[in-house]
Every structure is written in C-alpha cells, then in structure tokens.
Amino acid sequence: MHRQARVYVKTAFVQLLISVIVGALLLINAGLPLHPRLGLFLPVYYHLLMVGWATQLIGGVALWMFPVRSRERPRGDERLGWMAYGALNGGLLLRAVAEPAHAITPRSWSAWMLAVSAVLQVCGVWFLIIALWPRVRERPKVNRSSMGGG
C-alpha cells in the first residue's frame, strides 16, 4: 500500500472515530438531554460519516488497488490525489465549525465559511474523480498475432 493510500485510509478511520463520538453524543442527547444545541451537529455527523469516512476510505482503497495507468506512472499524477485529500478534509473541518456556528447565530463570516467549505468539498471530490477516472478501464486486449514467436 503506497503512502497516499495509507494517509487516506488512516484519516478515514480518524473521521470515523470522530463521527461515532458525535453520533453517540447526539443519541445520548435524544434520551438524556445534555445540551439543547447539540442537535445542530446532526448534518456534521452525517457528512463526517459519509464523506470523511466512507468516501475517503473508498478513495484511498481505489487509488491503491485500481488498475495502473502505465508502467512508468502507475498512478498517474499523484498531486491530484493530494489536492483532493487537502480540499476534502479542509472543507469538512471548516464545515464542522461553520455549520453549527451559523445555525446558532447567522453572521456574514460564518456564511462565507460555509461557502468556502462547499467549494473545497466539491473541488476535493472532483479532483479525486479526475485522479481515478482513467484507471477505471477494461484490461487491454493482448494482440497475440503481433507478439510474434521465437
């Protein structure tokens, strides 16, 4: 497993841990009220789980296991994968702060933070797609007649 895939998968598991802690607090809060504003973290919980964990884990494993592009550059331009990683996690982090903050007291700075978070997450996902797209392909057919003999 190459370094980029390891970083993706380990970050995905950290996000899973954070999301289950948030989810546990939400669940406890439903039966045993801890704080009235805790419910504002529900969308953050969903996105940490589905984007931070599921999508990032899938991305990491796909970058590792999908068919290689060529012998010289097996994974294509790895910078795309790193840009996707930075944008996706930066966007999620920003969202985790800005979304509850904006729900409590809507302000101009929190609205702009949400917009920046949205742009980062969309760019992160699109970079990942661009990195993976050329590696989703059928096995090239070997032209046995052109291989010759001897």
Next chain:
Amino acid sequence: MPRISVFMIRTALIHLALGALIGGILLTDKGFHRWPWFWTWRAGHVHLMLLGWTVQFACGVAFWILPRLDAAGTRGALWLAWFCYGALNAGILLAALSAPVAGLVGRERIAWMSPVAAILFVAGIAAFIAHVWRRIRPWGAVPARGTSVGDYSGST
C-alpha cells in the same frame, strides 16, 4: 476490470460529482438564503450519494473482485448485474427528479415516480444479490477446470 464494473464505477463517479455539486450549492445556500427553490434537490442529493455513489461503486467493485465460479474465470449470470445497473440508475433518476419536477408540474402528476423508483431499487439490488450470492465463498474454493460448482464440495 470487466465491462459491467467499468460502467458501474464510472457511473458511480458521475453520481458522486453531481451529488457533491448539489450538496455544495445547498451548503452555500444555508449561509446566504438566495435559492430556496433549490432545496427540492435535497432528496436527490441523498439518493445520488447513498445509492448512486456508495452502493453502485460497491456493486461494481464486488462484481470485479469477488471469487469466480470456476477455474475458467466464469462470473455467472451477467444479465443480473446489467439489470441491477439499469434498475438502480433508473430508480435514482426518478427519485432524484421527483421533488424538483413536482414543483414544476404539480405533485399529483408525478405521484407515480417515487413508488416506481422504490420498486426499481428493490428489484435491482435483489438481482445483484442473486448474482453475487454464489461467488461469496472461501479463498481457494475454486473448482478445478472442467468441473461445475455443483460438483464441488470444498473444505473451508
């Protein structure tokens, strides 16, 4: 990678791109409240991300990497996987479009869309499970060339 997996995984990536774009617009609108009509796409965002992206990607990879049925590399009934691909994506299209279209033509005229989408989801997933069920077995349990799965009684 077999052709059906290429179709499923690439379509899943397209759903991910669309789902993320819709989600990004919704998140931005949480801050600025400029496009209230766009919230009709919220259910579409959920369907695209859960079924169109996650489930479809998993199906595509599963078809590719699960153990084959025999040493010749047979994967079993291919039409079940293609049926899943068609039904799943038709269902996602209907489920994602139902709320925005309802805003344009009225809820009564598109009342059929969600139930049809639901039937397509169930039929598609059932078809895929029917395909992969026999391929989920221990490593090394591939029968020798020339024998069928029914003849094989492998140890675990």
